[in-house]
Amino acid sequence: MMDSNARKVKEAPVKLAHDNGAPADFVSNMPHVVRLFSGEGVVARGLRAALATAMSPLQPAPSNVSTEAWAFKQTTFAAATFLYAAQVHGLATCPMEGFDQIRVRNALDIPDRYGVPVVVALGHPNPAVKPKTASVRLGPTEVFFDGKFGGSSENIFADM
Structure with a gap:
């Protein structure tokens, strides 16, 4: 502010x-x-x-989270929209988290009162370059569930 x-x-x-x-x-x-x-x-x-x-027994209430946690969650919505928009325009993106916030803030002269929840690399893709190793990310069926937690989502991702 x-x-x-x-x-x-x-x-x-x-x-x-x-x-x-x-x-x-x-x-x-x-x-x-x-x-x-x-x-x-x-x-x-x-x-x-x-x-x-x-x-809570009388009236449902949202979880009590810190202002920083709330701001970081809200930032993910904007970042996701940015990633989709870049893809539509033929650009490649790579969202990154788990970095040293202090060094990022120092490198970019960002005041201490701001947090950096995500860094997004953006550029033109090089189709000739392919990853040498398989991704360590979980497959969609291990992350998304149909109905309740643990419900199979095989049908949702059948054409992938």
């Missing part, structure tokens, strides 16, 4: 509640509620987990 917008973003829920005619005590409590449910830290994380556990 841009530093100049941080104050506006933090105050937005308070202004929204106040503009909608909420009682003054509710509005004055809002910064604490926002900090609890959007902040990181041991206390906030513990309280969110306790509330989610207590409320």
Whole structure:
């Protein structure tokens, strides 16, 4: 988040509640509620987990994950779309993870407050070059299941 917008973003829920005619005590409590449910830290994380556990029998709630985990998951959607778009335009891609984030950030002058969930190599394919060894990746039928976990997906991938 841009530093100049941080104050506006933090105050937005308070202004929204106040503009909608909420009682003054509710509005004055809002910064604490926002900090609890959007902040990181041991206390906030513990309280969110306790509330989610207590409320889950009454109302379904999403898993309690860190902001970084959420951002990394969201990035995979954008990366997948990028990979498909590159393929459509005749480009080859190679998504990579499991690298040293600190070195990547240093090499590309990325500020410390940002994470790097994936790096994608992109270029024109060379059809003359073939891999010398078979891929160590699992086959589609070992990763995707039909219906419930463990259900055979042979029929889905029959033409592959």
